[in-house]
Amino acid sequence: MCLALPARVVSLLDAGMAVVDLGGVQKEISVALTPDTRIGDYVIVHVGHAIGQIDPEEAQRTLALFAELAEKETR
Amino acid sequence: MKYIDEFRDGALARQIAARIAAEVQPGRRYHFMEFCGGHTHAISRYGITELLPAAVRMVHGPGCPVCVLPIGRIDQAIHLALERGAIVCTYGDTMRVPASRNLSLMKAKARGGDIRMVYSAADALKVARHHPDREVVFFAIGFETTTPPTALVVQQAAREGIANFSVLCCHVLTPAAITHILHSPEVAQYGTVPLDGFVGPAHVSIVIGSAPYEPFAAAYAKPVVIAGFEPLDVMQAILMLVRQVNDGRAEVENEFTRAVTRDGNAAAQAAVADVMEPRSEFEWRGLGLVPTSALKIRERYATFDAERRFDLRYQGVPDHKKCECGAILRGVKRPTDCQLFGTVCTPETPMGSCMVSSEGACAAHYSYGRFRDIPVVAA
Numbered sequence: 001m002c003l004a005l006p007a008r009v010v011s012l013l014d015a016g017m018a019v020v021d022l023g024g025v026q027k028e029i030s031v032a033l034t035p036d037t038r039i040g041d042y043v044i045v046h047v048g049h050a051i052g053q054i055d056p057e058e059a060q061r062t063l064a065l066f067a068e069l070a071e072k073e074t075r
Numbered sequence: 076m077k078y079i080d081e082f083r084d085g086a087l088a089r090q091i092a093a094r095i096a097a098e099v100q101p102g103r104r105y106h107f108m109e110f111c112g113g114h115t116h117a118i119s120r121y122g123i124t125e126l127l128p129a130a131v132r133m134v135h136g137p138g139c140p141v142c143v144l145p146i147g148r149i150d151q152a153i154h155l156a157l158e159r160g161a162i163v164c165t166y167g168d169t170m171r172v173p174a175s176r177n178l179s180l181m182k183a184k185a186r187g188g189d190i191r192m193v194y195s196a197a198d199a200l201k202v203a204r205h206h207p208d209r210e211v212v213f214f215a216i217g218f219e220t221t222t223p224p225t226a227l228v229v230q231q232a233a234r235e236g237i238a239n240f241s242v243l244c245c246h247v248l249t250p251a252a253i254t255h256i257l258h259s260p261e262v263a264q265y266g267t268v269p270l271d272g273f274v275g276p277a278h279v280s281i282v283i284g285s286a287p288y289e290p291f292a293a294a295y296a297k298p299v300v301i302a303g304f305e306p307l308d309v310m311q312a313i314l315m316l317v318r319q320v321n322d323g324r325a326e327v328e329n330e331f332t333r334a335v336t337r338d339g340n341a342a343a344q345a346a347v348a349d350v351m352e353p354r355s356e357f358e359w360r361g362l363g364l365v366p367t368s369a370l371k372i373r374e375r376y377a378t379f380d381a382e383r384r385f386d387l388r389y390q391g392v393p394d395h396k397k398c399e400c401g402a403i404l405r406g407v408k409r410p411t412d413c414q415l416f417g418t419v420c421t422p423e424t425p426m427g428s429c430m431v432s433s434e435g436a437c438a439a440h441y442s443y444g445r446f447r448d449i450p451v452v453a454a
Contacts, residue, residue: 003113003278003304004220004278004281005076005079006076006077006078006079008077022076023076030195030197030224030227032227032342032346033223033224033227033346034340034342035342042077042078044278044281044334046220046221046224047166047194047195047196047221047224048194048195048196048197048198048224049195049223049224051278051281051282051340052278052281052282052334052335052340053334054078054333054334055332055333055334056333058332058333061332062308062330062332062333063081063082065311066084066087066091066311067087069087069090069091069094070087070090070091072094
């Protein structure tokens with residue numbers, strides 16, 4: 001039920017709507033709940049609405065943490 | 076797909092598992108509840124249980140909105156479709172939930188009820204615009220993730236002055252339910268499962284932030300780690316919980332920093348606060364009446380409230396006697412402890428709510444785990 005997927009914003013439309021791309025599939029969604037969204041951002045899409053945005057730096061930091069852990073284990 | 080595939084790397088998962096095994100201390104117990112159905116699904120689907128050492132046990136929580144929706148609420152939606160002539164729009168997840176008189180929304184549709192599956196709340200409003208001569212009710216369920224879109228659609232209907240649209244608001248609140256599991260009169264009846272920490276919600280936390288869990292962690296001295304729904308997120312959160320238990324800490328930590336902040340989504344919170352207010356209590360399937368655990372439509376939007384509009388009265392209905400959903404939702408029993416599991420109750424013909432949604436503990440175990448219970452014998 002709370003399923004939501006990260007999708008890239010391709011274009012912004014009128015009335016708080018936007019087009020997102022999800023692995024090649026494009027869909028019109030509402031960005032009324034994420035008013036600061038810009039083209040190129042990744043938003044988290046749930047029931048046709050962006051409910052949040054992905055912070056690319058934080059995503060990188062989490063991945064780096066996994067990599068660091070992996071290095072420790074293989075050493 | 077970006078931000079998904081990187082978080083499903085099997086080799087990394089095994090390395091995090093090795094780290095967990097190395098940090099688990101002998102003689103200590105690590106029983107963690109993943110509150111969300113999304114985590115339950117990930118744990119079953121990606122075989123996370125198999126990667127964990129014996130001392131770490133994952134207990135499935137009640138965080139599946141379809142599973143906790145009580146029979147009485149589905150009865151109300153069916154009543155509106157069959158007896159009041161309304162078009163009832165709802166998310167696909169609710170269609171197969173068993174209701175009274177051997178009905179479900181799906182079966183009520185087969186009996187001629189005008190019940191329509193929608194992808195979003197906005198689609199329900201579209202139906203209302205297309206049928207100005209009919210009453211259109213959006214049967215709104217879900218946790219804090221799904222609530223803001225419902226609030227937006229009510230605001231939109233008010234702006235457009237749509238007179239034939241209303242919402243049967245069954246939105247529920249996560250922090251109230253987590254607290255209720257540890258502290259409620261029914262704990263005496265069901266017993267309570269010893270829990271050493273919680274994997275906190277992913278998408279719910281995007282909306283509400285991490286701060287609402289802080290009073291809970293402090294009051295009950297239980298660590299909470301908010302985690303994303305991908306398998307590496309769950310593994311990392313378990314490692315963080317193991318570390319908190321080892322250090323004797325009970326803090327709210329955030330593994331899902333790429334999407335969750337401490338304060339959450341302000342625009343979403345503002346929309347919800349404008350349209351809805353807490354109910355004094357709400358019945359949860361399996362948990363009973365939980366105080367201030369759900370939302371209703373505010374007075375100023377009264378015309379869009381289906382309960383007021385159709386003068387609906389709530390009537391609770393008990394579950395099937397043999398159904399163990401109540402105990403399973405609290406983590407006291409496992410799906411295989413239920414006599415109905417996999418016999419008369421399957422995802423095709425669910426008896427209890429935990430079998431309905433793929434996020435329910437029973438459906439997840441049926442789909443991905445039931446062959447694990449059968450010992451492998453050499454031919």
